[in-house]
Amino acid sequence: xxxxxxxxxxxxxxxxxxxxxxxxxxxxxxxxxxxxxxxxxxxxxxxxxxxxxxxxxxxxxxxxxxxxxxxxxxxxxxxxxxxxxxxxxxxxxxxxxxxxxxxxxxxxxxxxxxxxxxxxxxxxxxxxxxxxxxxxxxxxxxxxxxxxxxxxxxxxxxxxxxxxxxxxxxxxxxxxxxxxxxxxxxxxxxxxxxxxxxxxxxxxxxxxxxxxxxxxxxxxxxxxxxxxxxxxxxxxxxxxxxxxxxxxxxxxxxxxxxxxxxxxxxxxxxxxxxxxxxxxxxxxxxxxxxxxxxxxxxxxxxxxxxxxxxxxxxxxxxxxxxxxxxxxxxxxxxxxxxxxxxxxxxxxxxxxxxxxxxxxxxxxxxxxx
Amino acid sequence: xxxxxxxxxxxxxxxxxxxxxxxxxxxxxxxxxxxxxxxxxxxxxxxxxxxxxxxxxxxxxxxxxxxxxxxxxxxxxxxxxxxxxxxxxxxxxxxxxxxxxxxxxxxxxxxxxxxxxxxxxxxxxxxxxxxxxxxxxxxxxxxxxxxxxxxxxxxxxxxxxxxxxxxxxxxxxxxxxxxxxxxxxxxxxxxxxxxxxxxxxxxxxxxxxxxxxxxxxxxxxxxxxxxxxxxxxxxxxxxxxxxxxxxxxxxxxxxxxxxxxxxxxxxxxxxxxxxxxxxxxxxxxxxxxxxxxxxxxxxxxxxxxxxxxxxxxxxxxxxxxxxxxxxxxxxxxxxxxxxxxxxxxxxxxxxxxxxxxxxxxxxxxxxxx
Numbered sequence: 016x017x018x019x020x021x022x023x024x025x026x027x028x029x030x031x032x033x034x035x036x037x038x039x040x041x042x043x044x045x046x047x048x049x050x051x052x053x054x055x056x057x058x059x060x061x062x063x064x065x066x067x068x069x070x071x072x073x074x075x076x077x078x079x080x081x082x083x084x085x086x087x088x089x090x091x092x093x094x095x096x097x098x099x100x101x102x103x104x105x106x107x108x109x110x111x112x113x114x115x116x117x118x119x120x121x122x123x124x125x126x127x128x129x130x131x132x133x134x135x136x137x138x139x140x141x142x143x144x145x146x147x148x149x150x151x152x153x154x155x156x157x158x159x160x161x162x163x164x165x166x167x168x169x170x171x172x173x174x175x176x177x178x179x180x181x182x183x184x185x186x187x188x189x190x191x192x193x194x195x196x197x198x199x200x201x202x203x204x205x206x207x208x209x210x211x212x213x214x215x216x217x218x219x220x221x222x223x224x225x226x227x228x229x230x231x232x233x234x235x236x237x238x239x240x241x242x243x244x245x246x247x248x249x250x251x252x253x254x255x256x257x258x259x260x261x262x263x264x265x266x267x268x269x270x271x272x273x274x275x276x277x278x279x280x281x282x283x284x285x286x287x288x289x290x291x292x293x294x295x296x297x298x299x300x301x302x303x304x305x306x307x308x309x310x311x312x313x314x315x316x317x318x319x320x321x322x323x324x325x326x327x328x329x330x331x332x333x334x335x336x337x338x339x340x341x342x343x344x345x346x347x348x349x350x351x352x353x354x355x356x357x358x359x360x361x362x363x364x365x366x367x368x369x370x371x372x373x374x375x376x377x378x379x380x381x382x383x384x
Numbered sequence: 385x386x387x388x389x390x391x392x393x394x395x396x397x398x399x400x401x402x403x404x405x406x407x408x409x410x411x412x413x414x415x416x417x418x419x420x421x422x423x424x425x426x427x428x429x430x431x432x433x434x435x436x437x438x439x440x441x442x443x444x445x446x447x448x449x450x451x452x453x454x455x456x457x458x459x460x461x462x463x464x465x466x467x468x469x470x471x472x473x474x475x476x477x478x479x480x481x482x483x484x485x486x487x488x489x490x491x492x493x494x495x496x497x498x499x500x501x502x503x504x505x506x507x508x509x510x511x512x513x514x515x516x517x518x519x520x521x522x523x524x525x526x527x528x529x530x531x532x533x534x535x536x537x538x539x540x541x542x543x544x545x546x547x548x549x550x551x552x553x554x555x556x557x558x559x560x561x562x563x564x565x566x567x568x569x570x571x572x573x574x575x576x577x578x579x580x581x582x583x584x585x586x587x588x589x590x591x592x593x594x595x596x597x598x599x600x601x602x603x604x605x606x607x608x609x610x611x612x613x614x615x616x617x618x619x620x621x622x623x624x625x626x627x628x629x630x631x632x633x634x635x636x637x638x639x640x641x642x643x644x645x646x647x648x649x650x651x652x653x654x655x656x657x658x659x660x661x662x663x664x665x666x667x668x669x670x671x672x673x674x675x676x677x678x679x680x681x682x683x684x685x686x687x688x689x690x691x692x693x694x695x696x697x698x699x700x701x702x703x704x705x706x707x708x709x710x711x712x713x714x715x716x717x718x719x720x721x722x723x724x725x726x727x728x729x730x731x732x733x734x735x736x737x738x739x740x741x742x743x744x745x746x747x748x749x750x751x752x753x
Contacts, residue, residue, distance in 0.1 A: 050702040051695070057706065059686065080673070080698040087674060088692065096690040304449070305456060317428065321465040323457065326420070329449040333419040336705065337426065 016152075016193040016220050018252050022362055026244070026271035029361040032221075032252055034100040034151040035191040036092065039067040041252060041273040042357050044259060044350045045102060046281065049075050051095040054281050055336075055343045058097045064316065064344070065351045067099055068151070070276045073144050074106035074136065078129055082147050090149030100151035102276075105141045105183070107157035107176075107197065107225070108256070118158070120175060138182035146189045154223065155183035157197040162230045169201035177213040184217055193220035195254060201226055202235050204242045211246035221252040224272070228258040237266055244271045261290060261353055262377035265370040268357055280350050284342035287331050290349040294376035296324075298342065303328040316348035317341075385521070385562040385589050387621050391731055395613070395640035398730040401590075401621055403469040403520040404560040405461065408436040410621060410642040411726050413628060413719045414471060415650065418444050420454075420464040423650050424705075424712045427466045433685065433713070434720045436468055437520070439645045442513050443475035443482075443505065447498050451516050459518030469520035471645075474510045474552075476526035476545075476566065476594070477625070487527070489544060507551035515558045523592065524552035526566040531599045538570035546582040553586055562589035564623060570595055571604050573611045580615035590621040593641070597627040606635055613640045630659060630722055631746035634739040637726055649719050653711035656700050659718040663745035665693075667711065672697040685717035686710075 017033040030041040046053045046061060049072045053061060061069065071091060076082070080094075088094040091101055109125060116124040122137025138156040145153035156179050160172035176199045187194045196214035200206035214222060224243050227236050240255065247253055252273045258264065259277020267275070280290060287299035291311040297303070298310070306324035318327075318341040330338030353373070360366040386402040399410040415422045415430060418441045422430060430438065440460060445451070449463075457463040460470055478494060485493040491506025510525035525548050529541035545568045556563045565583035569575035583591060593612050596605050609624065616622055621642045627633065628646020636644070649659060656668035660680040666672070667679070675693035687696075687710040699707030722742070729735040 050698075050704050052699055052702075052704040052706045055705055055709070057686070057709070058690070079702055080694070084674065084694060084698070087676060087694065094692075094695055094698075096695070305453065307456060317426070321427070323463075325449070325453060325456065326463055326465070329419075329453070329463075330421055333421075333448055335419050335421040336424055337421045340424070340426070340709070 018221070018250065020249065024361045024364055024366045025269065027268050027361050027366050028271060028273055029358050030252065030273055034068070034193065036098065036100045036151050037067065039100055040358060042264070042268045042354055043068060043274055044264065044354045045070045045274065045276040046347055046350075047071075047276055047278045048095065048097075049278075050079070051076060051091060053347070054285070055340045056281075056347065058095065060344055061097070061347065062099070064348045065355070066347065068102060069097060069099075070102045070104065071095075071148075071150075072106075073103050073141055073148070074109045074125075076103075076148065077106075077136075077144050078127055078134065082144050086147055090147070092149060101148075102152040103145050103148055103150040103154065104256075105145065105154040105156040105197075106136045107141075107154070108159050109136075110157075111159035111161055111226070111229070120178065138179045139186045142183055142186040146187070146192065150192060152193045152195055152221070153187065154195050155180045155197055155219070157199060157225060159199060159226045160201055164201060166203060166206075169199070169203055169206055173199045173201075173206045173210045176210060180214055180217055180219075184219070195219050195221040195223050195252075197223040197225040197256070198243050198247075199226050200239070200243070202231055202239055204239070207239055207242045208246055211243050215246065215248060219251070221254060221274075222247045223254040223256050225256045227255070228263065233263075236263070237270065240267055240270050240272065259350070260377065261350075262374045264353070265357070265373045269366070269370055280346040281343050284346040285339045287338070287342065289342055290346050292376075294379065298324060298327045298338070299331045300328075310342070310345050311349065314345065314348060314352065316345050318345040318348075387590070387619065389618065393730045393733055393735045394638065396637050396726075396730050396735050397640060397642060398727050399621065399642055403437070403562065405467060405469040405520050406436065408469055409727060411633070411637045411723055412436060412643055413633065413723045414439045414643065414645040415716055415719070416440075416645055416647045417464065418647075419448070420445060420460060422716070423654070424709045425650075425716065427464065429713055430466070430716065431468070433717045434724070435716065437471060438466060438468075439471045439473065440464075440517075440519075441475075442472050442510055442517070443478045443494075445472075445517065446475075446505075446513050447496055447503065451513050455516055459516070461518060470517075471521040472514050472517055472519040472523065473625075474514065474523040474525040474566075475505045476510075476523070477528050478505075479526075480528035480530055480595070480598070489547065507548045508555045511552055511555040515556070515561065519561060521562045521564055521590070522556065523564050524549045524566055524588070526568060526594055528566075528568060528595045529570055533570060535572060535575075538568070538572055538575055542568045542570075542575045542579045545579060549583055549586055549588075553588070564588050564590040564592050566592040566594040566625070567612050567616075568595050569608070569612070571600055571608055573608070576608055576611045577615055580612050584615065584617060588620070590623060590643075591616045592623040592625050594625045596624070597632065602632075605632070606639065609636055609639050609641065628719070629746065630719075631743045633722070634726070634742045638735070638739055649715040650712050653715040654708045656707070656711065658711055659715050661745075663748065667693060667696045667707070668700045679711070679714050680718065683714065683717060683721065685714050687714040687717075
């Protein structure tokens with residue numbers, strides 16, 4: 016892959032990644048399609064929203080439908096009908112989030128959340144699966160420590176992440192696919208620094224910042240990101256894993272991060288909350304019952320062009336899933352538009368003003384909630 | 385409204401209705417959007433499928449969101465973002481399907497299925513609501529007897545239906561909206577005949593056959609339809625209420641019926657079953673796990689052009705609602721295409737062959753189930 020930083024504003028960067036299935040402008044937000052489906056959206060909805068890249072999950076896909084089925088389709092793109100780039104997580108995050116039976120240098124034995132059976136995953140298997148999926152960007156298999164891990168545990172996970180990154184790179188024999196390293200180190204600056212130096216010494220197409228935004232204080236999230244970015248090369252994309260609220264994204268772009276993913280916009284849509292340029296909007300709230308306004312008057316998405324808040328309120332009131340669909344369409348459109356505005360503001364030197372505005376309306380919870 | 389029969393083949397008719405929001409070619413299938421939403425579909429999905437008219441429900445809409453909210457939107461079309469014709473049921477079917485507190489000539493007191501409160505409905509209120517909704521086709525408020533009603537009860541309901549039809553017509557002071565009468569009479573030929581004569585003596589823009597396909601033998605459904613159609617005028621559209629399986633539609637077209645509605649295609653889609661030119665197809669069945677075929681190779685819908693049976697099987701397996709969405713898109717496309725084929729076959733004189741084929745694959749349950 017190629018990556019070019021076209022312009023900077025402070026630490027914020029305007030860039031472009033050239034991947035096998037197309038170019039991606041950064042900073043970018045990646046909608047999440049864990050089970051090879053961005054919940055409630057068709058690939059067409061995503062294309063119309065302007066999504067340039069989506070994320071899917073190695074661990075979930077290897078369980079269901081299984082690699083064999085996706086190989087039958089000649090890869091994940093054909094399987095799910097998505098023609099643009101895909102990034103796949105390695106399964107390392109599941110070391111953090113799922114019950115484990117055994118974890119050592121060899122790999123991890125999980126309890127399958129689907130049927131309780133044992134599942135073994137290690138760097139070699141993760142690479143093999145991601146190569147079979149045909150992901151444009153693959154992630155190294157890492158050890159993401161749990162949130163309450165102490166220093167020694169995080170240190171061990173960080174060192175294992177390094178050893179597994181070496182094995183991931185060695186096993187990554189493929190063409191037209193990129194491999195990103197993942198920096199761990201928890202909330203410890205020295206471990207973050209060490210992990211960043213270790214990963215960059217191996218050399219990857221890009222670098223992710225893992226193990227953050229998992230419950231720690233926001234100030235710590237930002238501090239750890241700063242510490243990490245300091246030791247990452249200028250000429251490679253930087254990806255903050257699992258952070259996707261508007262205000263967090265703006266803070267992280269300001270600290271030199273280029274890529275983001277989160278289930279947040281799609282999840283809150285299913286619960287009746289829209290993201291708008293004035294903050295969050297609760298469509299289930301009774302004050303929207305009679306509102307003839309669109310969800311966001313500044314938005315040009317299908318939902319905002321065709322439906323009132325009142326109609327969407329009614330759909331949620333009656334449990335009609337169309338309400339969730341229309342808000343998911345809107346929220347993904349909003350996130351993509353937000354990132355376009357972010358890029359434009361870096362280009363034009365107005366990033367600070369945009370950031371102040373977004374952080375303000377989102378930190379206050381939104382004027383309309 | 386205008387209605388023209390352009391061609392006939394036996395009793396089957398090719399026609400066109402000119403309604404306020406557009407022309408509708410008959411025989412036609414109307415997707416059902418009870419709560420002002422055809423479940424899981426956007427209006428755009430419906431337009432792309434070629435749907436020319438949809439059905440919605442007066443009783444449900446007057447409870448939620450209430451007429452006042454829809455008036456704020458200047459009618460149901462604006463409220464739900466649907467630009468083509470709408471037919472609304474009168475609430476009479478709910479006399480049959482919901483718990484009642486009182487029913488007499490004045491009207492019906494229902495127990496609201498939403499909050500248990502008392503709801504009063506009669507011909508005058510039903511007309512007032514349907515006029516406010518702005519439906520292209522309104523239905524008279526009728527008394528649809530329950531399936532186990534005896535002769536005397538059905539006779540009473542049929543006579544009340546006549547009196548209520550008179551009152552409905554009298555209360556129907558509006559422009560650009562059509563009013564259809566509803567023939568009742570249960571499974572009694574003499575009552576069907578009487579009801580048809582009574583309704584036609586009043587004079588309506590079209591005539592519905594109500595109270596059938598509610599559990600009676602299929603042969604009886606067809607016989608009662610024949611008895612009714614015999615006494616309906618040639619120059620008005622005939623609408624069979626609530627019947628929408630492919631084989632039933634073909635049988636009824638063959639007996640001179642022009643309009644159909646049913647939740648059947650959308651409901652079975654949500655349960656994993658597709659309608660195809662080879663019969664029903666169960667996408668949840670394990671033999672579809674590895675199938676790289678589209679749902680129906682003869683279908684040109686978004687689902688069939690972009691996804692394999694294997695992918696849709698996977699979505700249902702993982703509980704991803706996108707599977708339900710994609711099958712709903714397909715089933716509605718199938719129904720609209722089926723009706724196009726029906727019209728073409730009446731035009732070209734091949735209706736009998738089409739009917740035999742559809743009845744055969746659907747009566748056998750479908751080769752793929």
